[in-house]
Amino acid sequence: MNNSSIPWWMRIKVHFLLFGVTMSILPLFFLGYLGFTSVRQNLEKDIYAQNFEQVTVLAHELKDTFANLENSLTLTKPTSAYALVGKDKTLRQVILETLLQKDPLIEKIQVSDINYKVIDQISYQEGVSAPSPAAKLENIISPGTFPAISKVLYTHDKRPKIYLTVTIQDPATKRNIGYLQAQIDVNRIINRYDSLQLGEGEYIFFVDQTGNLMGTSDSFLRLHPDKIRDNAAVQSFLDGKAYSQGSEYKSLSGISVVGSYTSVGSPNWAVVIEQPTREANKPINEFALRLIIIAILIMVLVMILSIAFGLQVVHPIENLEAQVQQIISTGNLESHIPIESWDEIGRLVKSFNQLLNSLDEKNENLKNEKELLTTVVDGVGAGMVLLNTERRIIWWNSKFAEWFGDNLADSPCDQVVNVKESENVQLENGRTISVFVHEERRYFRQMYYNLSPDNPENAAYLLLLDDVTQEVEMEARMIETDKMAAVGLLASGVAHEINNPLAIVAAHCEDLLDRMNEEEPQPTTEEFKGGFKIVLEQIVRCKKITDRLLGFARKRSNEGTDLIDIAAASMQAVELIAHKAKQKQLEIKLQLESSLYSLGNENEWQQVVLNLLTNALDASPESGIIEVKGYRDGETINFIVQDYGEGISQANLKKAFDPFFTTKSIGQGTGLGLYVSYGIVLKMQGAMALESTEGQGTCVKITLPFHKAGD
Template sequence: MKENSIPWWMRIKVHFLLFGIAMSILPLFFLGYLGFTSVRQNLQMDIYEQNFDQVSVLAREIQDAIATIENSLTFTKTTTVQALTGSDEASRQLILETLLQKEPSLKELKVYDANFRSIAQINRQASAPPNSSTNAPEPILSSERLSPISDLYFSQEGQPEIRLTVTIQDPMDGKFLGHLQGTIELTTMINRYFNFHLDEGKYVFLVDRSGTLIGQTDSDLHFHEEDLRQAPAVQSFMAGELFSTGSEYKNYAGVNVIGAFASMDTLNWGVFIEQPAHEANKPIFELALRLIMIAVLIMVLVMIISISFGLKVVHPIENLESQVRRIIQTGDLESHIPIESWDEIGRLVKSFNQLLNSLDQKNENLKNEKELLTTVVDGVGAGMVLLDSERKILWWNAKFAQWFGQQFAHLPCEQVIAGQGTEGILLENGRTISVFLHEERRHFRQMYYELSPDNPENAAYLLLLDDVTQEVEMEARMIETDKMAAIGLLASGVAHEINNPLAVVAAYSEDLLERLDEEDSGPSQEEIKLGFDTVLEQIVRCKQITDGLLGFARKRDSGSDLIDLGIASAQTLGLLEHKAKQKHLHIQFHSENSLFVLGNENEWQQVVLNLVTNALDASSEGKAIDVRGYREGNTIQFIIQDYGEGIPQDHLKKALDPFFTTKSPGQGTGLGLYVSYGIIVKMHGEMALESTEGQGTKVKISLPFHEAGEQSS
C-alpha cells in the first residue's frame, strides 16, 4: 500500500455514502416493518372474519332449510290432516306428491297412524320399491323411540341422509292422529348452499360430531376422511367446541391452511371452511413486494444524493490532507495552508494554521526543556537507570556510567553491578548495598519505582542509586562511639567482677604457700588439688568476663548473619549483672528458643546494652526490669520494661533525636536510643517507646522472623 493511499472503506466519501444509505434504509425499514406488520395483521383478521362469516351463514342456511322442511311437513288445516290419516288413499297420495314437489330435498315420505303403523309411503323415484334406496333398517316408531331428527346414515349409493319425523295432530282439538316421516337427501340440500363463489383454493365441508364427512366442495376429501378427522379444527369440534373464528394449521394433505368452523345447534353438525395459507396471504405478499420496490427506489435516490454531497464535502478535505502530508514530509512548521472557503472546512484550515504556529512554539520549548532536563539528569548526584520487565538496562545517566562504565545496554542490572564486586543485591526499596569501585568500597541506597506500561521506551522500572558512603561511614563511627561509651560505663563493673575471683585466687594461693612452709603438718595431696581446682575455676570465670567484654568491644564486619536473639541477649545481660547488683535491681529475662533474625550480632548486643542500661539508670533500688522475647506469627517481639521514673511527654517526642539526654553531664552521650533505633531500622524492624511519668517505660521492638534459621537448627 502506498504511503499516501488509504483503503476505500476508510474514505470519507464512502462513509457519506454508507451513512446516506443507512439513514434511508433504517427508518424506511422500521416504518415499513411497522406498517407491513399492521397491514398483515389487519388482512389476516379480515381473512379470519370473512371465513367465519361464510361458515356461519352456511350453518344458518342449512339449519333454516331443515326447519323449512319441518314446517312443510306440519299441517295446520283440519281437512288436510284428516285426508292424510283418513281412509281416502287418493287424497293422501295427492298430499304426499305435493310435498315431494315442494321440497326437492325430500326423497321419501311415510305416514303412520296413532298406533305407529305405516299406512302410506311415497318415493320420489316411483319405480323404486319401498326402502330400496337405503341401507338403513326400517324405522319402527314407538313412544319410547320417537325422535324428531334421526341419526345420520348413508344410502346404498353412499349418499348421506336423515329422517325427519313430525307429529300429526287435529288443529281443532289437538288430538294425536299419527306421524309423518320424511327422508331428506342431504347432498341435494347441501349442494344448493355450497354452490356459491369461493376464493382461490378455498373449500367447504360438513361433518358431524363423530367426524363423519357429510358434504364437501372438494372431491378429494372422500379419500382422506380419516386424515380429515386429525385436523386440529375438526378435533376441536369433536371435542365439543361450538365455533372457531380462525386459525392456521396443516390440513389432511400436510398443507398450511387458514380455517374456521361454526356448529349447528339442532343438528349437532359443523360447517368448515379452509384455504391454503399461501393463497390467503397473496395480498400480503403483493404488499411486501410493492414496499420493497419503493424502498429500492428511495435507496437509489439517496445514494445519488449522498455521492454528490460527499464529493462536494470531501474535495476540500482531500486538499487539506495533501497540504498536511507536504508539511509532514518537509517538517516545515512555519508554512501555512491556503484558505479556499470560509465555511466550516475553511475555519478548520485556519485553526490548523494556528495549530502549526502553536506546535512550532512548543517544539522550541520542548527542545529547551530537553536540554535543561539532560543537564539536570547528568548533573544529579544519583545514578538513574531504566529497566525493562526482565530488569535489563534500557537507559542510564552520566553518573551511572561514571560509576560502572559505558557499554551495558540490554544487560541485566544485577550482572552489570555484580561485575564490579557487589557483595549482595536485594531488590528492596531503601536497601543499602556495598560495591567495590576502583578498589574502593562504596555504599549505595537503591530505590525501585514501577512505571506505567505505556511509555515509549517500554520501561518497567526506574532504579535510583544514591551514593550514601559518607552517611554509612558516619553512622558506623557513631555506632562505634556509642559502643566505646558503653564500654567505658561497663569498665568499673567489669573490673569489680574480675576483682572478686582474683581475691579468691590470692587467698587460696597464700593459704597453700603458708601451709607448705610449715614443717610439721603440710597440706595433703587432696587439699592441694582442691585448692588448684578452685583457683582454676576462678581464673575461668575471669576469662569468661573478659571474653564477654572483648567480644562486645571487638570491631566486626558490618554484614548481616542469622543470629539467635535469646542467646545474644543473654550474653549481653551478663555484662550488666554487676551494675544491677550495685543498685539492688533484678533483671528478669524470659526468651523463647530459636528466635532467629537477619542482622549483625554485635549491633544487636549494642541495642540490648543501651536499652537495659537506660532502664537501670531510670529504676530506683529494689525494682525489677523485665526483658522478654517471643514469637508472634512471622514477627519476633522483644520488650524491655522498667518501673522507674518514666519519661515526660514533652521529652518523649525528642527521645530518638541524636545527642538528646536528660542525664547529668558525663553520664550519657545522648546517642543510645538514636543508634539503637537506626540499628533496628537497618534490621527491617520497628521500635516504639511507651512511657508514663512515675510508672516506668516500655520499649517494644518488632523484627521479622527468619525461617531459614529455624530449619537449620
C-alpha cells in the same frame, strides 16, 4: 496517507455522489410511488366506470327497444281491438300487415282469441297465411302477466328468437278479448351494435337468462359459444348478481381482461363488455414510463450536481492533505498553509495553522522540559534504571553509567549490580546493599517501583540506587562510638568485679609465700596443688570477665547479615551488665523462648540490649525489677524490656530517639543509645516502640521478622 491508497468507498467524493443519488432516489421513489398509485387507482376507476357506463347504455337501449316493440303492438289495441278478433278477415289482415311493416325487428305476428286459438297470422317469408284449425299461441311466460316475453329460442340454424305477447282488450269493458303475439329476430337486435365504437381491444357479448350466447363482437366467442358459461362475468350473472362495475379475471381465451356487465331487466338478458388488461392499462404504463424517464433525468442531474459539488469541496481538502504531508515529511512546524478561501475549509486551514503554532510552542516546551529533566535526572546523584518484566535493563541515567558502565542494554540487572554475597537487588524495597564499584566498596539504598504496563518502553520496574556510603560509614562510626561509651561505663564495674578474684589470688599467694619462708612446717604438695587450683580458677574467672568485655568492645564487620539467636545473644548482653545490677541490688527477670532466629549482626543486637538495659538500670530504684521478655507471635519476634522506674515525661518522650538527647547528668550518658538502637532495629527490618508514664516506668517493645533455622 496517499490518496491513491484510500479505498474508493471511503472517499468523500463517493460519499457526496452516494448522498446525492440517495437523496434523489428516495424522495422520487416515494413521491413517484404515491403519485403512480393514486393515478393508477384513478385510471382503473375511470376504465371501470367507462366500461360500466357503456354496458349500462347498451342495456337501456335494449330495454327501450323492447319497450318500443311493446308500444307498437299496444297502441293499436284501442282502435283495432274488435277488428283483430272480429270476423272481418280482410280488415284483420290489413292491420297485421301494417304492424309487420311498422317494425323491421318483427318476423311474424299471430292473433288469437281468449282461449289462445290462433285466428290469423302473417310473416315476412310467407305473408298472410291461414293457421291450422288446432293452432294455439305458444311460448307464453307467466300467462297471467302481460306483456310477456318468452325465453330465447333457437331455430334449426341456431338463430335466436323470442316472442312478445300482449293482450287485446275491449275498449268499453277493458276485458281481454284476445292476444297478439310477435316473433322477434334477436340477431337483428344484436347486429345493430356491431358498428358500436369501442375502446382498443374491447368487445361485447349478450347472454340470455340461461347463459346462452346470443351475440358477440369477439371472433373467439363466435367459434366457442358453448364455453360462455365458464366466463367469470356470466357465472356472476347466473348466480343472481344484477351487475358488476368492473373486475379483472381470465377470459375464455386465457388472457387477463377487465370486464363489466349489467342485466337488461326485461328481458332478463345480460350485456357484458371486456377489454384486455394490457390494453386497459396502456395509459397507466405510459404514465409509469414517463415517470421513470423523468426520475432518471432528475437522478442524472443530481449526480452531476453531486459530483461537481463533491469536487468543489474535496479539492481544497486534498490540497490541505498535500500540505500536511509535506509538513510531516519535513518536520517543519513553523511553516504555514496558505488560505485560499474564507468558507468552512478556509477556517479549517486557519485553525490548522493555529494548531501548528501551538504544536511548535509545545514542541519547544517539551524540548526544554526534556533538557531540564535530563539535567535533573543526571544531577540528582542517584542511579536510575528501567527494567522489563525479566529484569533486564532498558534505560539508565548517566549516574548509573558512571558506576556500572555504558554498554548495559538488555543486560540482567543482578549481574550488572554485582551485590556482595549474591543478594538480590530487588529483594527488599528500601534495603541497603553493599556493592563493589571500581574495586571500591560502596553502599546503596535501593527503591523500586512497579510501572504501568501501558508505557511505550514496556518497562515493568523503575529501580533507584542512592549512594549512602557516607551515611553507612557515619552510622558505623556512631555505633562504634556508642559501643565505646558503653564499654567505658562498664569498665569500672568490670574492674571491681575483677578485683575480687585478684584479691583471692593475692591472698593465697601471700599465704604460700609466708609458709615457705617459715622453717617448719613447710607446705605440702597437696597444699601447693590446692592453692594453685584456686589461683587458676580465679584467673579463669577474670579471663571470662575480660573476654566478655573484649568480645563486646571488639570492632566487627557490619557487612551482610547472619542468622542470630535473639535469646542467646541477649543472655550474653545481660551477663555484661549483671555486675551493675548487683551494685543496685536490681533483679533482672528473664523470660526468653529458645530458637528466636532473626537476620542481623549479633554484636549490634547485643549493643541494642545493653543500651536498653543500661537505661532501665539508670532509671530504676534500688531493689527494683527489670523484666526482659522474648517470644514468638506467628512470623514475628517480640522483644520487651520493662522497668518500673521514674519514667519519661511526655515532652521528652517525643525526643527520645533524637541523637545526643539525654536526661542524664553530664558524664553519665551520650544521648546516642536509643538513636543507635533504633537504627540497628531498622536495619534488621524491625520496629521499635517506646511507651512511658512518668513515675511508673518505661516499656520498650521491639518487633523483628522471624526466620526459621537454615533459611
